[in-house]
Amino acid sequence: MFSYLRKRFASHIRERSRRRARLVSKDGRCNIEFGNVEQPRFVFLIDIWTTILDLRWRYKMTIFISAFLGSWFLFGLLWYVVAYIHKDLPEFNPSINHTPCVDNINGLTSAFLFSLETQVTIGYGFRCVTEQCATAIFLLIFQSILGVIINSFMCGAILAKISRSKNRAKTITFSKNAVISKRGGKLCLLIRVANLRKSLLIGSHIYGKLLKTTITPEGETIVLDQVNIEFVVDAGNENLFFISPLTIYHIIDKNSPFFHMAAETILQQDFELVVFLDGTVEATSATCQVRTSYIPEEVLWGYRFAPIVSKTKEGKYRVDFQNFSKTVAVETPHCAFCLYNEKEAKAKEKKGYDNPGFVLSEVNETSDTKM
Template structure:
């Protein structure tokens, strides 16, 4: 029991320090920050204000939303107060009984703010209204109405676009917790399982991968996060996937694969990150989305395969058991890709008679013993 407690203590206290740094987290977020960005480059975020507001977090977006409306109401309320003050419509000026104000019933800053609110949101209670006495008030009314429509359109559009972003649809796409390496179709493959939790399809789906690792060029340059293409396929290819049920995508480990020189014993010692991407178009909104996840060497299991999860019920329906989505079972697998291909070559040579120690070439002296 003491041994189990010690293992648990070591795993929980020192395991986090051995975790590898990821560029892409399991849920697809990128672990990267930009430093020493000059002020001119930061100004670009204000030029593209729509994208900036759209990418804000909800707490910041709601702050901008509330500030924009309250700020515009207060600003125009202040302008209405100035108009009433200049025209001497306020009670402290003791206007005559026959005096016609620019705006009826504005008695101070509070009433001016309420009139600004009623004007911009088109409530129109009827107690306060603009008269035809001064052109300044009419111009200010027109200007506030137009600017209010622009603010409403921008802010409501930003909220709607934030809610309907295809990034939320991507949350319904899930990848297996681990990747596995085993034989498939007589070839050594790296396999990953992906599932669509919604019944609506992703149209024109395309899946691919990038292997990120630190490399040193022949010139001595060290490249961090050097990218290598990883081709993933299913039985029907890697484009236009019929993504209605969970799929097992695989990468063939051949001579062109970066996994070819890796072995079961050395896999955990490697330093790489496998990032998998799935691009597609949402069927209901026609918006494109991208789902991504990553795997580090500790999450790649050599000599395992996924447990089947699709079955057929008595009623004739196909049932997907997501309880076994990431479960794996151990299978017999060569400990390296090179061994598998060398074994195949050896078998082929044996069939052709090459390198067969039992094969002896005997020379026969063919003489004609027929005597006439």
């Protein structure tokens, strides 16, 4: 009993580790990390805009808040220093005729409030810069310019993060499994994809990459070798009318890497099929890419997708997403090679064949009847 449980546990661990060994997750995220990078980390600061956009929301909001609070506090210290040097603070007991650089700055708190009012252009009218100090005028101009730059950069980064086409890609969904069955008399690998919004993706294009480990004739092992997989739909794979779910398919012919696979051996294969959908968002004209992946356990041989589009009594077309990833078992050849051999055999049955062993011999007919 203990031996049986140990084998089941080891098999479960192997199966689980195999399922996790994928480059692209189902939601399109890439499972890869970089090690021993020789370039220093500060090179990412050269392209600071992309670095800020790629940050997660918690880090982005931390930088957003820190940028404003930090600049307000820093300039508050500078305004306090200006008031301290010019002896405008109450502890210096200025005379009645004394004209301060900034009116009504009595300490660090009031200097911080004046810094905030200046940078965000509130202007309550209680604290203001006088013409007494050139230093204060220069500091006011410098803070106003820097405040505009900070506002533009940080607000632009937040807006760009919200409107990124990456979020539009989340409303494009792929079927949980890929299926292999006959379509149009050919053995095909089929995948279903749907657009959850009524707005279209303009100029959509679908293609795939088969990732596997190969060994070259020279003995070199190539990990994650990429093989192009062509996907088509009945209307063509360019400029798709992507208003309803589509079933894309790859024809398994002699040029396909799936040609030598069979229903009994596909689970023993080590590959990952990555599917890409590129398009332009109709509302923003921004390009986006959606991707997902399938491993051998997610490719079902001998199945097809259940229909999901129907027509209501009111004349509308209804899409039932409850059956979006539902599959139905169908009769399917267990390998592509067998299907093509079957077609060739049927084609030969319709033709005549010469028997090379057949010899035609002429027989001379003689009449033994005598008159």
